[in-house]
Amino acid sequence: MTASQITHRILTGETTAVAVCEEHLERIKAIEPKLSAFNTVTAERALDRARALDGQQKAGGPLGPLHGVPVAFKDNMCTAGVPTTASSKILRGYVPPYSATVVTRLEAAGAVMVGKTNLDEFAMGSSTENSALGPTRNPWDLERTPGGSSGGSAAAVASGMVPLALGSDTGGSIRQPAALCGIVGLKPTYGRVSRYGLMAFASSLDQIGPLAHTVADAALAFQVIGGHDRHDATSSSEAMPDLPAALTGNITGLRVGVPKAFLGEGVDAAVLAAFTEAMQTLAARGAVLVDIELPHAGYGIPVYYLIATAEASSNLARYDGVRYGHRTTIERDDTLLTMYERSRDEGFGAEVKRRIMLGTYVLSAGYYDAYYLKAQQVRTLLRQDFERVFASVDVVATPTTPTPAFRLGEKTSDPIQMYLNDIFTVSANLTGLPAISLPCGFSAGRLPIGVQLTGRMFDEATLLRAADAYQRDTAFHNESPR
């Protein structure tokens, strides 16, 4: 059942928030042991909250657009009184004293948090294997990864444990797992959704967004979490569009740009075939396909890894064993410096250390211009590519990932192979543009395949209209794993 169906059934008296909550908690109990999608399940809290919502409905009080919808939050979003670990040993047992704005807003809209989901430590990874709590498994094939870093949220939605979850996306961390798990994942325009209470990875790239089965549900959640927040200095005051009204199904004359030259190398044949068919589906509904070129898109991965690691090395300096998080056992003669260094080495996992070190190096004296500044300049060239293209098209289409879900352990020993999975997704983070992944087919082995649409800055209305129109003509999003 989708989020909007759940709210509708509760409001019409067909069911109650408590009954819906109990059903989903039962499903979690049955399926979670196979998937490890959750770091924490907040069953009691959820039932209390559902009872309160049913009470509000009986009393005739005002009810939110997500009334009674069970939701899960990626475990890098702070939830007051509920442990938040970023799947890192360094934050084991951390209980935030406040909630992220997205959590407050979803709860105010009537959503019921049932738990916190697994991720690659501090959102650094593409497979959820970099979690200190162990990997999450893909509901379509338990031997494969759900993608990452929001792999727990994607697996929880794909397996029907929740109809809706939030993830964060720094280089593809919502869209890539959505594609690999056969669901919808939206990364809004940078600045649209408050990052207050999101544990920072790379501040100029991080953005929170929804994962759901339908574009309509993703739009509903985005409507609730989007909009200005004075607690985030990078939060935009650009007015939010009326999204339900924007989903008209009409894409006649919509111009869809396809960067053919960028789709060549390394893309799986089944992915390419599903993508081509998706373009034909859009064209059959009245969209116009346009050949475009993005000459700098191929440099996205190196630019991304230089900028994201530089920002991460600075953001993760706060984990020093003083105010919160893991502190090493102090011996008699240990200095403060030893405490910092040993606490951090014990608390961080290998990928996090690799990225902190790479970021530290590229920002250090003598290397700044050659690496970091150069990457920032190429970031400008990439933005110019998209600015030029958006003068003549309304959305840009690519596959979301070059291949369907890969096997657990397949890429863990080779960081670069893992990074290359994000080739189609990093551009949206570097440019700030909104992008969405939609289910568009299956491989021969019945693994989901995703298509990605990218829109203009702050034009989620057009992006979601195109995505919703596509779902009106396809049924891939109705398929579930066995």
Place this chain on the structure above:
Amino acid sequence: MSTLTQKDVKRIAELARLELTADELDLFTRQLGGILTYVEQIRALDTTGVPPTSHVLNRPVDRDDVLEPSLTRDELLANAPDAAREAGLFKVPRVI
């Protein structure tokens, strides 16, 4: 082709406040060298006169600097590995 020595990696780890084990030093020297060689492909691009992008939102978002309720001292100390809660202080090893 970038070559990083163990000495380089040790220096980076010091700057990053990470006390690496010998195994980590080996592994990271190899992997960071590989990653740097990979990212160096951007050096082939001519970026003369191209302004850097540090952030995609060009307008700064200012607000008035007014006092408002924030977390209490007790709430902030609640997660500390070691604290003198009565005095309201975080505790660390002796510095002086």
